[in-house]
Amino acid sequence: MSMHISxxxxxxxxxxxxxxxxPGSSSSSTTGAATTxxxxxxxxxxxxxxxxxxxxxxxxxxxxxxxxxxHRTTSPAPVYRSTRDTRNSLLWNPSSSKLMNVEEDEAGRxxxxxxxxxxxxxxxxxxxxxxxxxxxxxxxGEKTAxxxxxxxxxxxxxxxxxxxxxxxxDNLLDLISSFGQDEPQHGPGxxxxxxx
Amino acid sequence: MxxxxxxxxxxxxxxxxxxxxxxxxxxxxxxxxSDDAPxxxxxxxxxxxxxxxxxxxxxxxxxxxxxxPVAAAKSRRAQLPRSRYQFRPPKYDRGPLHPHQPPPPSDxxxxxxxxxxxxxxxxxxTYDAAIASDILTLCYVHNPPGFxxxxxxxxxxxxxxxxxxxxxxxxxxxxxxxVLRLLRKPIKFNSIPELERITIHSYxxxxxxxxxxxxxxxxxxxxxxxxxxxxxxxxxxxxSTWSIAPGRDTVAVKAELRGEDMYHFFGKLVDVVLPRLKDxxxxxxxxxxxxGNITFGLEPEQVALFPEIEVNYDMYPPKMIPGCHITIHxxxxxxxxxxxxxxxxxxxxxxxxxx
Numbered sequence: 164m165s166m167h168i169s170x171x172x173x174x175x176x177x178x179x180x181x182x183x184x185x186p187g188s189s190s191s192s193t194t195g196a197a198t199t200x201x202x203x204x205x206x207x208x209x210x211x212x213x214x215x216x217x218x219x220x221x222x223x224x225x226x227x228x229x230x231x232x233x234h235r236t237t238s239p240a241p242v243y244r245s246t247r248d249t250r251n252s253l254l255w256n257p258s259s260s261k262l263m264n265v266e267e268d269e270a271g272r273x274x275x276x277x278x279x280x281x282x283x284x285x286x287x288x289x290x291x292x293x294x295x296x297x298x299x300x301x302x303x304g305e306k307t308a309x310x311x312x313x314x315x316x317x318x319x320x321x322x323x324x325x326x327x328x329x330x331x332x333d334n335l336l337d338l339i340s341s342f343g344q345d346e347p348q349h350g351p352g353x354x355x356x357x358x359x
Numbered sequence: 360m361x362x363x364x365x366x367x368x369x370x371x372x373x374x375x376x377x378x379x380x381x382x383x384x385x386x387x388x389x390x391x392x393s394d395d396a397p398x399x400x401x402x403x404x405x406x407x408x409x410x411x412x413x414x415x416x417x418x419x420x421x422x423x424x425x426x427x428p429v430a431a432a433k434s435r436r437a438q439l440p441r442s443r444y445q446f447r448p449p450k451y452d453r454g455p456l457h458p459h460q461p462p463p464p465s466d467x468x469x470x471x472x473x474x475x476x477x478x479x480x481x482x483x484x485t486y487d488a489a490i491a492s493d494i495l496t497l498c499y500v501h502n503p504p505g506f507x508x509x510x511x512x513x514x515x516x517x518x519x520x521x522x523x524x525x526x527x528x529x530x531x532x533x534x535x536x537x538v539l540r541l542l543r544k545p546i547k548f549n550s551i552p553e554l555e556r557i558t559i560h561s562y563x564x565x566x567x568x569x570x571x572x573x574x575x576x577x578x579x580x581x582x583x584x585x586x587x588x589x590x591x592x593x594x595x596x597x598x599s600t601w602s603i604a605p606g607r608d609t610v611a612v613k614a615e616l617r618g619e620d621m622y623h624f625f626g627k628l629v630d631v632v633l634p635r636l637k638d639x640x641x642x643x644x645x646x647x648x649x650x651g652n653i654t655f656g657l658e659p660e661q662v663a664l665f666p667e668i669e670v671n672y673d674m675y676p677p678k679m680i681p682g683c684h685i686t687i688h689x690x691x692x693x694x695x696x697x698x699x700x701x702x703x704x705x706x707x708x709x710x711x712x713x714x
Contacts, residue, residue: 205454211469216588221478234481235479235619238583243631245631249705252635254640339575340397
């Protein structure tokens with residue numbers, strides 16, 4: 164609007180200066196700034212359309228921890244209850260033990276099993292082996308357990324012990340413990356390789 | 360004040376005031392014979408005033424009984440004209456030289472006026488209360504007094520005058536590419552990065568291949584999730600495998616959110632929609648146009664998780680629900696600052712972070 168007014172004013176007074184001048188006094192002061200507004204007359208008319216806006220409702224969003232807030236939305240439901248949101252998703256709460264995939268071990272039976280047979284009792288064993296139920300626990304962690312079993316079936320025990328030794332080399336705990344020690348050796352090497 | 364503290368001018372001015380003036384001092388107390396005329400006598404004017412209030416005078420009884428404005432209004436055959444002059448803006452803009460000009464868009468009487476904002480969104484309150492000051496603290500760089508930063512090389516390089524043809528050439532662009540990046544200014548209290556606008560864009564290639572129903576559904580879905588009427592766009596590129604010709608096929612739908620709409624959409628996206636995405640690791644750390652705008656995409660089944668689409672899911676043909684690209688434009692000049700802002704507002708990033 165203001166731009167239009169200024170354009171109209173300059174067009175009406177027909178002076179080339181930006182300062183408003185009296186029509187009589189234009190003799191000496193027209194030599195100043197030569198700002199020319201290009202203002203051509205247009206004969207067409209542009210329809211000013213009313214902007215279209217979808218109807219919006221106020222909706223109350225209830226997050227899973229009970230906190231609420233309102234927002235404007237096109238959804239007509241007055242209340243939205245979310246089951247999964249930032250309060251209970253693991254990506255937003257990386258340190259929450261509740262949301263992590265933790266096993267229920269109230270009686271301590273899983274812990275007892277782990278204390279007796281170790282953590283890696285079925286880490287690398289093929290799952291399709293039919294005799295793995297009896298063989299696997301004896302096979303893995305302890306040599307004493309393997310020796311007791313060897314009285315019954317020597318062949319199976321020997322095979323199991325060989326498997327146990329082979330598995331103990333590449334069990335998960337070794338991998339985890341050796342992970343941090345390997346890294347400093349890799350670090351400078353890869354860094355220098357990158358630079359070159 | 361001048362009397363309280365005696366100045367050196369006081370001694371000079373005091374005898375001047377005491378000195379006898381040339382004019383006679385008795386002008387005020389002189390009486391003339393014409394003062395006794397009735398027109399000039401003060402006591403007569405006072406005597407003409409009424410001492411009682413006019414409100415206290417009792418009305419005649421018939422006037423009181425006949426006073427009934429409701430009945431008078433009902434018995435009136437035609438309505439009275441409106442009390443105020445109602446301005447109707449012109450329907451057409453007839454150019455700057457026309458005497459009847461439309462009012463500016465900010466005027467409530469304008470035809471293009473959009474009212475609002477009607478609410479203070481939660482995201483905006485969080486930003487003002489917590490995030491802005493946190494970002495300002497995180498981005499603080501301490502310069503000890505007397506420290507002057509080392510001068511930077513000019514962004515546009517000059518030509519070494521090794522050839523006579525270098526004369527009057529325009530300056531060269533930066534090394535390693537012709538793109539002149541945005542200047543990254545230090546973040547001060549008045550330049551804290553904030554959300555500027557959010558663009559939701561959806562390219563529907565089936566709108567050119569099959570029928571326009573795809574575009575209508577995409578427009579309705581984008582309008583539902585964004586509270587904003589969408590614009591449609593024709594293709595600028597020629598994709599012969601999809602049988603899309605430039606300028607012929609309308610293939611895209613866009614909604615641009617600012618202000619209140621933008622904050623509502625952002626809060627809904629971050630708090631409700633993004634946590635529900637299956638196996639979604641976060642926004643890619645490499646996304647961004649290196650000038651502070653971050654883009655990520657949503658698949659059609661992820662768009663269907665928006666509460667507005669979910670509440671009325673049967674309205675949309677399931678295969679026609681579009682995917683979309685969401686661009687978050689921030690006022691940051693570098694992607695690093697934009698990512699800092701967005702992660703403070705709850706958008707997770709994953710992978711290699713490229714700044």
